[in-house]
Amino acid sequence: MAEDSAGAVFGALAEPMRRQLLQSIADHPATATELASRLPISRQAVTKHLSSLSAAGLLERERSGRDIRYRLTPAPLGEAMSWMAEVGGQWDDRLSRLSLTLGRPDPR
Amino acid sequence: MAEDSAGAVFGALAEPMRRQLLQSIADHPATATELASRLPISRQAVTKHLSSLSAAGLLERERSGRDIRYRLTPAPLGEAMSWMAEVGGQWDDRLSRLSLTLGRPDPR
């Protein structure tokens, strides 16, 4: 259900380094070593974080020869937002309206 | 800023028990012992979780004599949703629209 998915997303976004990685990847897709070169942690640590984000469905791995490039897949964010809007919508008109919008996926 | 606030919210919502507590409180305000009586954990564990949720700004404590009743304050949820919409909005039209809605306060 959306329950477990939202939980995975919250767990992934709970760590500051993972939020930073996600923002960086959202700005521009990158490989693990590229990300590690701009950060104060090792490549293996970055890989672990990317695995967590990927397990939450937030990243897509694309292999090209020797390196692997990660890009954002924002769909699970919508489910997590839907959970929050459902919990808090009863007290907040703004969240309530969002809950309605999030209820049905974008008809593609 | 909204950054730190969103981080605190994600950290608070990362634990399944805290999400369950928040849903329960959203459904009906309650005290720590009331919540603990319906859950398989001790009252002190519930209190710790409520402290985390309260530190994220998601709960309001109201003392009445001997017991303390907790209720939901959903405002920080909106900030966390704003962060997510900002990160993912570039790739998802649905999230992009939400980002605009969350950007400004309730126009009513």
Place this chain on the structure above:
DNA sequence: CAGATCCGCAACCCACCAGTTGCACATTTC
């Protein structure tokens, strides 16, 4: 081929956190 670069896997610290128990304090109730 040889060196360099990128990746994955495994083992190992270390810190933090969920949960517990125990005890002291405040408040209601009899």
Place this chain on the structure above:
DNA sequence: GAAATGTGCAACTGGTGGGTTGCGGATCTG
């Protein structure tokens, strides 16, 4: 006043997760 109930604080334990180092395999480049 005394018992019962609700809360807070402190110490302890087990488990999980972030981070590191080391090594071996795969792939590009000279």
